[in-house]
Amino acid sequence: xxxxxxxxxxxxxxxxxxxxxxxxxxxxxxxxxxxxxxxxxxxxxxxxxxxxxxxxxxxxxxxxxxxxxxxxxxxxxxxxxxxxxxxxxxxxxxxxxxxxxxxxxxxxxxxxxxxxxxxxxxxxxxxxxxxxxxxxxxxxxxxxxxxxxxxxxxxxxxxxxxxxxxxxxxxxxxxxxxxxxxxxxxxxxxxxxxxxxxxxxxxxxxxxxxxxxxxxxxxxxxxxxxxxxxxxxxxxxxxxxxxxxxxxxxxxxxxxxxxxxxx
Numbered sequence: 533x534x535x536x537x538x539x540x541x542x543x544x545x546x547x548x549x550x551x552x553x554x555x556x557x558x559x560x561x562x563x564x565x566x567x568x569x570x571x572x573x574x575x576x577x578x579x580x581x582x583x584x585x586x587x588x589x590x591x592x593x594x595x596x597x598x599x600x601x602x603x604x605x606x607x608x609x610x611x612x613x614x615x616x617x618x619x620x621x622x623x624x625x626x627x628x629x630x631x632x633x634x635x636x637x638x639x640x641x642x643x644x645x646x647x648x649x650x651x652x653x654x655x656x657x658x659x660x661x662x663x664x665x666x667x668x669x670x671x672x673x674x675x676x677x678x679x680x681x682x683x684x685x686x687x688x689x690x691x692x693x694x695x696x697x698x699x700x701x702x703x704x705x706x707x708x709x710x711x712x713x714x715x716x717x718x719x720x721x722x723x724x725x726x727x728x729x730x731x732x733x734x735x736x737x738x739x740x741x742x743x744x745x746x747x748x749x750x751x752x753x754x755x756x757x758x759x760x761x762x763x764x765x766x767x768x769x770x771x772x773x774x775x776x777x778x779x780x781x782x783x784x785x786x787x788x789x790x791x792x793x794x795x
Contacts, residue, residue, distance in 0.1 A: 535580075535604050536751065538559045538645075539587075539639065540614030542569035545714050546656065548744030550577045553751075562605060563596065563614070586724060587614055587638035588624045591792055597645035607649040609751040612639040613658040615689070628792065629675025631682070632668065635689035640696055641793040650707045655700065657711040659763065663691035665749035667775040670788035691776040692785060694763050699782040701761025708751050712764040714743035727729045 536553045540546040542564035550573070554560045559580040562572035567584055574582045581603050585596040600607070615635040622630040628637055643655055666687030675685070697711035717739030750764060762769040763776070775781060 533557055534561055534608035534752075535559045535561065535606060536609045536611065537563060537600060537604065537607055538611040538613060539563040539573050539642070540658075541575040541577075542561075542566055545566060545743045545747060546611070547573050547576070548740040549613070549747040549751075550579070550744075552741075552744050552748045554578055556752075559602070559609075585685075587634045588626075588630055590626045590633070590638065590641060592646065593638045593641050597642055597735060600646060601649060603648060606653070607646060610643060610646060610653070610655045611658070611747060611751060612643065612693070614639065615658060615745065617682055617686045619682050620675040621675060623674060623677075628673050629680075629685060630761070631685040631689050632675065632692065636668070636687070636692035636696065637673065637789055638737070638795055639693075640789045641795060643696075643700070644790070644793075646794045647704065647707065648653070652706060653711075654708040654751060654755075655697070656747055657693045657697045657709070658714055658747065659693040659697075659711040660690040661685075661713045661775050662687045663694055664773045666691060667781070668692040668695070668785055669779070669786040672793050674752040675790060679745060692789075694772050694776040695782040695785050696759040696789075697763070698779075699778070699786045702779075702782075703786070704736055708755055708758075708760050710758060710760070710764060712750055712763050713795045714738065714746060721795075 535782045538550045539552045550560050554577045562579045562582045563583050565586050585592040618630045620728040624633050655785050666684040668688045694711045697709045700709040759769045763772045
């Protein structure tokens with residue numbers, strides 16, 4: 533029985549994947565931000581444990597890591613699935629642009645703090661094809677309100693997820709890391725009425741269950757069938773946009789992220 537930690541597990545892809553892991557007989561640990569939705573998800577999944585944390589607070593992420601270390605001496609899979617889009621520019625109390633912190637810096641910190649528990653395990657990062665729309669700037673993680681675009685910020689954070697998985701594969705040979713595009717998923721994702729309506733009703737969207745199946749496959753397929761550090765679209769490893777496969781950028785982003793979160 534594997535121990536699986538799923539962030540962003542109270543709805544959408546994370547909840548669907550958590551239910552599928554539980555159906556396999558895995559020990560599923562749920563992480564979410566909203567206590568009421570998290571409690572409802574735990575009832576559906578019959579979770580082994582539930583932890584609440586807001587990724588816009590690095591203090592909460594550090595506390596979460598400590599709780600997970602105490603509860604889970606070994607973690608077989610960490611599904612870094614939590615994420616979202618911020619409509620208007622916002623800087624967190626930690627001093628970083630909120631989308632970059634929630635989607636990249638917080639999972640970077642959590643994964644780093646859980647590295648020993650993940651030894652011999654796997655990290656699956658939920659990225660997006662939206663990474664083509666933005667590139668992270670390691671020197672400007674605080675963001676620039678004068679140049680803010682919600683889609684560019686989201687794209688940059690998703691490119692960061694891909695770069696993180698690839699760089700982790702190079703730096704941490706004892707932890708298998710991948711990232712993936714889940715499809716354009718029918719969820720409550722996004723900010724603003726038009727964006728939310730699109731993600732709820734557009735006819736070609738992927739169901740959370742289908743996207744969850746892909747996450748579960750990446751978490752459980754034999755390593756010999758996957759590429760360490762790879763970015764997946766469906767069941768195929770795929771070349772991301774040039775900036776998201778730039779090894780020099782990945783190294784700079786890692787160094788800047790480690791300095792930003794204090795690890």
